[in-house]
Amino acid sequence: MSRRESNRQVVDSRWIPAIVVSIALVSWEGSARLGALPGFLFSSPTIVISTLVQSLASGEMFRHIAATLLRVIPGLLLGAIPGFALGIGMGLSPQLRRGLDPLLAAVHPIPKIAILPLVMIFLGVGEASRIAVASVAAFFPMLINTMAGIRQIDPIYFQVAENYGASRLKLLTRVVLPGSLPLVLSGLRLAANVTLLVTISAEIVMADVGLGSFVWLAWETLRVELLYATLIVISTLGITLTASLRFLQSALAPWEVAEPRR
Amino acid sequence: MSGTPPATAGTQGALVCEAVSHKYDKDDGELAALADVDLQVQPGEFVSIVGPSGCGKTTLLKIIAGLMTPSSGNVSFPGHAQDDPPRNGLVFQEHGVFPWMTVLDNVAFGLEMRQVPRVERQQRAAEFIERVGLQEFGSSYPHQLSVGMRQRVGIARAFVADVPILLMDEPFGSLDAQTKIVLQEELLRLWSHDRKLVVYVTHDIEEAVRLGDRVLVMSGRPGRIREDITVPFERPRQLGRGDPAVSELVWHIWDLLRDDVRSGLSLRD
CATH class of the missing domain: 1.20.5 (Single alpha-helices involved in coiled-coils or other helix-helix interfaces)
Incomplete structure (x- = not known):
């Protein structure tokens, strides 16, 4: 009261x-x-919305969304799966961790879009390069979160499992994987975000289809309303990706008390 | 002294520690945790170990459990080869229950590790969950339970695993006094149905006396067994709070420990 x-x-x-x-x-x-x-800078909400509806109705926007998703999803999988695997290895083996830590510390801080030119030398100007850069971006957050997820497991759980005679496989499936799962899934969420970011950036640099190239096209043709409309689509895509991974997290790791929303 | 135990070592199914010592390696030299601990526990016997904090009680328990190797000395189980000790169940003070498993999966964990089929292990686990009064919480996760309920899960897990030896490390240390008494009675009830060899470590003297057939009193660091006291009360015990017979024994043990606790405190300031 x-x-x-x-x-x-x-x-x-x-x-x-x-x-x-x-x-x-x-x-x-x-x-x-x-x-x-000035109309060429700001357009207006009603014009932006009608442009958005038009581009969706004509199917053009969907063509770009599909192109972007067909880079984000393979990029995410190709980066997150090896990141997860190496994260397990480095989480469990101090030797591996000590050996690879310097390399990780050197490569991790590079903004991943900056390696696109290098990747293009190897893979050429095309789909392979864009997906490769996206997967490199997905790799690191997944690796680091998986490793951290394993290392924060209280040693007592390993002792309990050992005490009941757990095999190495059971130790992995009943302690290591579930114990690290919440952080692994946070890593996947982070990875999805940076993958989207890097894919859009790569599309701006070199692509003729995809949301990044569509934004760029809108700029080149000075169509401000289309620029805003595409940004709305990109942000909706990002929100949907994050929300579905949050849902996955609460479905797969129900023992984690829900974090307070910020 | 090869694989087979010596005939004189004791009864089949007993636990024997001979001159068990342990030193931890520290940055500034060694820390002696245990010194020449000798003890024998018979099958079906409930032995409490009390001692001041830092006397190596937990170290001793982990050595008996086979999770640590002592610096010197020997733990053996007459009737079992040295490299094939009987299985044991450890119950930890806190955090021993897996947060990512439901109550049912936690309690069934020991059976799962022994590849008991799913349906069978769930039935057996459910039976023990009921015995500790958690039948409504089988599909709950530990974070949904109180601390006392979580300890029940840990105890049910140890009993259902059907191990001959139970090693308990201050399982009720973090509980309030009322819950503690309820759970002590529950533990004795479970144990009277299924008389395992129990080594119960605690710093609560009254608890040690209420539960144990014997109380081993340990000295301060490095821990050694200072006195081996047989608790004379009949079972099943109906010991009320402040029972004079209990108090007398508690005071006797406290007299033994007082100096060590004092010196432990003065060392720290």
């Missing part, structure tokens, strides 16, 4: 984000119509 009295509010705080967004949209629309904003 006293708590409620102490913070009397005009509106429920849950509505604040919606209100702020509405105000921004309405004032954007209003100032665009009144000519207060």
